[in-house]
Every structure is written in C-alpha cells, then in structure tokens.
Amino acid sequence: MLTKKGQSLVELLIVFALASSILPAVLTGAISSRDGRAQLQQRQAAFLILKQAEEATRSYRQIGWVNFAIDGTFHPQLVGNSWNLSSGPGQIAGFEVTVVISPVVRDDIDDPSTKKVVTTVSWNSPRQSSITSTKYLTRYQDNIAHKETTKSNFDAGTKFQTAVSLSGGSLFDDGQVQLGAGSQRDWCDPNLSITALDLPKSGVANAISAIPGQAFAGTGNNASGISFANVSITTPPSGTAPSADLVGTFDGHKTNAVFGEAQYAYLGTDTNTKEIVIVDLRTKDANNKYSEAGYFNAPGNGNGDTIFVSGNTGYMTSGNKLYKFALSANRSGSQGSPTGTANLEASAKKLIVVGSYAYLAINSDSKQLQIVDLNTMSVVGWAHVNNKTGRDLYVSQSDDSKVYLVTAEDTGTDKPEFFIIDTGGKGGERPVLSGKTYNTYQSGDPQGMDPKAVTIVTGNKAILVGHGGYEYQVVKLDNMQRCGQLNIDTGINGSVSIIDTQSRAYTYIITGDVSSEFKIIEGGPGGGAATSGTFESQTSDPCVNYSLCHQTAFNHLSANVYQPEGTFLKLQVAVAMPVNNSCAGVNFTFMGSDPANRTGSYFSTASNGDTTINGAVPMISGRCFRYKAFFSTGNPEATPVLKDFTVNFSP
Numbered sequence: 001m002l003t004k005k006g007q008s009l010v011e012l013l014i015v016f017a018l019a020s021s022i023l024p025a026v027l028t029g030a031i032s033s034r035d036g037r038a039q040l041q042q043r044q045a046a047f048l049i050l051k052q053a054e055e056a057t058r059s060y061r062q063i064g065w066v067n068f069a070i071d072g073t074f075h076p077q078l079v080g081n082s083w084n085l086s087s088g089p090g091q092i093a094g095f096e097v098t099v100v101i102s103p104v105v106r107d108d109i110d111d112p113s114t115k116k117v118v119t120t121v122s123w124n125s126p127r128q129s130s131i132t133s134t135k136y137l138t139r140y141q142d143n144i145a146h147k148e149t150t151k152s153n154f155d156a157g158t159k160f161q162t163a164v165s166l167s168g169g170s171l172f173d174d175g176q177v178q179l180g181a182g183s184q185r186d187w188c189d190p191n192l193s194i195t196a197l198d199l200p201k202s203g204v205a206n207a208i209s210a211i212p213g214q215a216f217a218g219t220g221n222n223a224s225g226i227s228f229a230n231v232s233i234t235t236p237p238s239g240t241a242p243s244a245d246l247v248g249t250f251d252g253h254k255t256n257a258v259f260g261e262a263q264y265a266y267l268g269t270d271t272n273t274k275e276i277v278i279v280d281l282r283t284k285d286a287n288n289k290y291s292e293a294g295y296f297n298a299p300g301n302g303n304g305d306t307i308f309v310s311g312n313t314g315y316m317t318s319g320n321k322l323y324k325f326a327l328s329a330n331r332s333g334s335q336g337s338p339t340g341t342a343n344l345e346a347s348a349k350k351l352i353v354v355g356s357y358a359y360l361a362i363n364s365d366s367k368q369l370q371i372v373d374l375n376t377m378s379v380v381g382w383a384h385v386n387n388k389t390g391r392d393l394y395v396s397q398s399d400d401s402k403v404y405l406v407t408a409e410d411t412g413t414d415k416p417e418f419f420i421i422d423t424g425g426k427g428g429e430r431p432v433l434s435g436k437t438y439n440t441y442q443s444g445d446p447q448g449m450d451p452k453a454v455t456i457v458t459g460n461k462a463i464l465v466g467h468g469g470y471e472y473q474v475v476k477l478d479n480m481q482r483c484g485q486l487n488i489d490t491g492i493n494g495s496v497s498i499i500d501t502q503s504r505a506y507t508y509i510i511t512g513d514v515s516s517e518f519k520i521i522e523g524g525p526g527g528g529a530a531t532s533g534t535f536e537s538q539t540s541d542p543c544v545n546y547s548l549c550h551q552t553a554f555n556h557l558s559a560n561v562y563q564p565e566g567t568f569l570k571l572q573v574a575v576a577m578p579v580n581n582s583c584a585g586v587n588f589t590f591m592g593s594d595p596a597n598r599t600g601s602y603f604s605t606a607s608n609g610d611t612t613i614n615g616a617v618p619m620i621s622g623r624c625f626r627y628k629a630f631f632s633t634g635n636p637e638a639t640p641v642l643k644d645f646t647v648n649f650s651p
Contacts, residue, residue: 043129053099057117065553116134147646155175166189201226208509210233253269296314314326361393383432449470575620
C-alpha cells in the first residue's frame with residue numbers, strides 16, 4: 001500500500017514536469033501562428049507598396065532626368081496626377097517608405113546616365129521588419145553622342161594662338177587642333193601667294209638665315225649678284241600678310257654661307273684672305289650699302305664654306321677643316337688666328353653648333369654627318385645613311401638628341417634622302433631612328449627632287465626644298481608621310497623657318513627666280529609658335545543638329561588627345577538655355593569637374609602620349625552646349641593635340 005502511494009507521487013511529479021515543458025511550446029506555437037498570419041499579411045502589403053514606390057520612381061524619372069538624378073533620400077508622393085519624389089522618408093498606409101538615389105561609378109568615373117535606386121518599405125507591427133529592392137535606372141530615351149572630329153567642325157570654332165589642321169586620319173576631312181602661330185594656314189596646304197621680293201641684280205640666291213623680323217640672304221653665287229641682302233619683315237595685324245622690304249646690301253665677294261644677328265651678318269666667302277667677312281648692320285651709306293666691320297682669315301687658300309656664331313665665338317669650315325675663333329666685342333678688323341681646329345672627312349655643306357658640339361653635313365658619300373666635340377676639337381661621332389653626299393641638316397637649339405639630315409638625290413622610290421638620326425649619344429656611328437626615313441620621290445611625282453635644304457617647322461613637320469619634281473615638300477614627322485607640296489620650276493636653294501613677334505610661323509625660301517628670289521610661305525599649326533592658347537567650339541544645338549527641340553541633358557564628355565611630355569591640355573564645358581528658342585547670342589559660363597569649384601576646375605588627364613579625357617558634364621538644364629580647350633607647353637617644339645571631342649546627351 002505504501003509502495004503504491006510512493007509510485008503515484010512519482011507519476012504525478014512526472015506529469016507536472018512534462019506539462020511545464022510542453023505547455024509553453026504549445027502556447028507559443030498558438031501565438032506564433034496568429035502573429036505569422038499578421039506578419040505575412042504585412043509583408044504582402046509592404047511588397048505592393050514597394051512595387052508602387054518603384055513604379056512611382058520610374059515615372060518620375062521619365063518626367064525629367066535632371067530633376068530625378070539628384071543623390072539623396074526621398075519618398076514618392078502623388079501630386080495631382082503625377083508622382084513626385086519628396087525629400088526624406090515618408091508614410092504610405094502606415095508603412096515607412098524610403099527611396100535612396102546614389103551615383104554609379106564605372107572605371108572610377110561617375111556615370112551621369114545611370115543612378116542606383118534602393119527602395120525600402122519598413123513596418124513595426126507585429127514585428128519590426130523591412131523589405132528592400134535595388135534597381136539601376138538610366139535615361140528613358142536614347143543617349144545620343146555628338147562628336148566633333150573633322151577639320152570643318154574645328155574650323156567653325158574660335159582660336160587664340162591655336163590652329164586647325166588635317167590629321168591624316170581615316171576620314172577625308174579628319175582634323176585636329178593644336179598650338180599654332182596664330183595664322184590660319186596649314187603647313188600641309190602651302191601656297192606662294194603671300195609675299196615675294198626681288199633681290200638686287202640677277203645673282204643666284206644660295207644662302208639664307210633669319211631672326212624674327214629680319215632675313216639675311218647671300219646672293220653672290222655668281223658675279224652678277226650682290227654678296228648680301230638684309231630683308232626687313234614687317235609684323236602686320238592678324239589676318240594680313242607680312243611685307244618684305246630690302247633695307248640694305250653689301251657687295252664685294254661671292255657668298256657661300258650667311259649667319260645673321262641683330263647687329264652683324266657673317267658671310268662665308270670665296271676670298272682666300274677673308275673667308276669670313278663680318279658686315280656691320282648698324283650703319284649704311286646713302287645708297288643703303290653696309291660696310292665691312294671685320295674678318296677672319298682661315299689658314300690656307302680655301303673658301304669659307306659654312307659659318308655659325310655662338311656668343312663671342314665663331315665656327316667655320318674651309319675645305320675639310322673646322323675652325324674655332326674668338327670674336328672681338330666690336331667685331332672690327334682681323335679676328336686673329338684659330339683657337340681650335342678639327343679634321344673632317346670632307347668639306348661641309350652645313351654647320352650648326354648646340355652647346356659643346358658641332359654638327360656638320362659632310363660632302364662625302366661615306367660619312368654624311370659628323371659630330372665634333374668643341375672642347376677637344378675632335379670628331380666623336382658620325383653617320384652613314386646612304387651612298388650620296390650630305391647636303392643640309394637641322395638641329396634644335398633646345399634638343400640635340402636628333403639630327404634631321406638630307407642628302408643628294410638617290411634615284412628610286414625605295415631610296416630615301418631624308419633621315420632622322422639618333423644623336424642622344426654623341427660617340428661612334430649614330431643610327432637612323434627606326435622608321436624615320438623619307439624618299440622625296442613618291443609614286444605619281446613628275447620626277448624626284450634633288451634636296452638642297454631642310455628645316456623643321458611647328459606642328460612636328462619638316463620642310464624639304466630642292467630642285468626637280470616637287471621642289472617644296474612638307475613631311476609629317478610622326479609617320480614620315482608627305483602632306484603637302486609645291487612645284488617651283490626655278491628650284492629652291494635654301495629655306496629657314498621663323499616665328500615672328502606675333503607668334504606666327506613662316507618659312508622663308510630663296511629660289512632661282514631672278515625676278516623674285518625671296519619668298520615667304522605662311523605657316524600653320526605647331527607648338528613652337530606659342531606656349532599657350534585656347535580653342536572654343538562652335539555651339540551645339542540638338543534642336544538644329546538632331547531635331548530634339550526640348551530640354552536636353554548633357555551628361556558625359558570624352559576627348560581623344562595627344563599630350564607629349566612637357567605639354568598639357570585641359571577642358572571646360574558650358575550649358576545654357578536658349579533665348580527665344582535659339583542658341584544664338586546666349587552667354588556661356590565654362591565649368592570643370594569639381595562640384596565645389598565649377599568655374600575654377602577642369603577636365604584633364606595626367607597621362608602622356610595618346611590618351612583620353614573623360615568626365616561627367618555638370619547637370620545643368622539647357623539646350624545649348626560648348627566646350628573650351630586650353631593648351632600649354634613648356635617645350636616650344638612640342639604641342640598637345642585635340643583629336644576629337646564627344647558629348648553624350650538625351651532629352
């Protein structure tokens with residue numbers, strides 16, 4: 001009996017234990033079942049509100065991208081019959097709704113035609129919960145690209161110390177903009193209509209040099225000519241041609257070479273006791289004739305073949321000798337004996353001194369170029385380019401790592417006469433740079449040209465002149481292709497390039513035309529002409545160009561540029577509303593990439609060479625668009641180049 005009572009107590013305790021563990025679960029399940037149905041109903045309602053908010057946002061986007069594409073937190077609100085996005089979170093049917101709009105970044109650049117939209121619907125009962133969707137919305141109509149790349153496009157813009165030229169691209173009219181001389185001509189489109197001058201008597205002009213505003217011509221190649229002519233070049237207002245006037249002459253010798261300064265001219269003559277004659281340009285007689293100031297008598301009985309002056313030191317060649325001599329302050333009388341002598345392979349046709357080196361075009365078919373160390377007066381380098389004789393060369397005073405050399409004519413279409421030689425190192429045999437050769441005879445030419453001279457002009461181009469065929473040829477140095485030519489049947493004996501005081505570029509040439517030996521050819525674009533300049537585009541109006549005559553959103557810009565080391569190109573853009581439904585006469589405010597400093601910032605790239613400038617156009621309502629390019633260079637022989645410009649837009 002007692003045992004049965006003990007068993008009943010144990011059983012009762014077990015029942016109580018089981019009940020305490022099972023009943024809460026049962027009760028909780030019952031409650032959860034009731035709340036789950038409520039939560040499901042809330043979620044279903046929230047989902048419908050989420051879809052409504054998405055469509056409201058999409059509808060607002062379609063009304064206008066500019067108003068929609070503002071980063072921040074918003075909520076949809078029905079205004080009349082249209083949806084609007086109001087600032088901050090909002091309530092719809094007891095639910096909190098937020099629409100967060102943020103930028104989309106592609107390749108480290110904001111995509112102005114796409115926005116990330118995160119829509120969230122939240123509720124607190126029966127439990128705190130939310131649902132979220134992420135969408136990417138773009139402009140509702142086609143994103144149209146307007147591109148300017150032709151010479152015609154660029155010619156319609158406004159240029160200040162910049163110029164437009166043909167780029168030689170795939171398009172017939174493919175153009176580019178770069179620093180220029182302020183002239184409107186293109187080196188690749190030369191003409192002779194600008195200026196010509198008849199020098200006295202009928203001698204053959206055979207030597208020329210120049211400084212801004214002044215040209216020096218040697219015309220004493222035969223007995224019927226004068227020894228020297230000083231030509232003054234006026235600097236007229238922009239848009240008008242310069243004029244050339246003979247201001248003085250000198251006679252008494254046959255002239256082989258000439259080097260000019262502001263106060264003196266130095267003539268290489270055939271007079272054995274005065275191979276170099278110094279002409280005083282400061283005074284002249286009533287007949288505009290100059291007098292001799294001094295001379296240099298080279299050893300032996302040769303002629304003065306070449307002449308170059310650097311400061312108070314003169315350099316000349318006679319036969320196969322290079323002589324260095326000191327110049328007195330007043331250049332009067334004999335300039336004494338040589339202070340140094342170097343032995344050359346043969347006689348020289350041209351001499352240029354840069355720093356402590358002399359570069360000589362040699363009249364030899366085995367070594368057309370020789371380099372002399374002026375400290376030791378010894379030949380340290382040379383080049384053999386073909387089996388013809390060296391005729392002329394050009395070396396930049398700011399960069400003697402390259403020599404531009406022409407030789408006598410080498411008959412045939414596969415035998416070049418123009419070479420760019422690597423002189424970054426001075427010693428030993430210097431190589432021709434890869435691919436940097438040019439044949440003056442091209443298929444279709446009447447005949448080959450026998451080169452006489454070469455000069456390098458702005459815009460990375462070479463001017464080759466000579467006799468036969470096309471006597472004036474313009475060569476693009478990037479691809480060594482001809483881009484322009486002139487036929488001058490009397491032949492061209494020499495040329496020199498110059499930048500005048502108004503930063504305009506010209507070549508002066510001397511020809512066999514006895515009635516107008518001296519001619520001026522207007523130059524075109526190039527970095528040597530100016531160190532800075534601007535280009536402002538024509539106005540782009542989608543209503544005119546694309547028949548889209550309503551509010552337009554310009555969004556992304558892209559420009560392909562060439563930016564050599566030491567140069568810089570940057571851009572600004574401007575968007576404006578039309579006035580009386582026209583973009584004519586509207587005022588433009590140019591802006592850059594920094595939202596905190598629009599007018600003081602720019603779109604640019606730090607990369608050199610062929611590169612691209614990208615950026616997001618400021619979101620400004622308007623239909624009228626312009627861009628402005630700013631060019632600068634620290635190297636007067638290099639220029640940045642704007643190849644094309646593209647702006648994307650949509651209604």
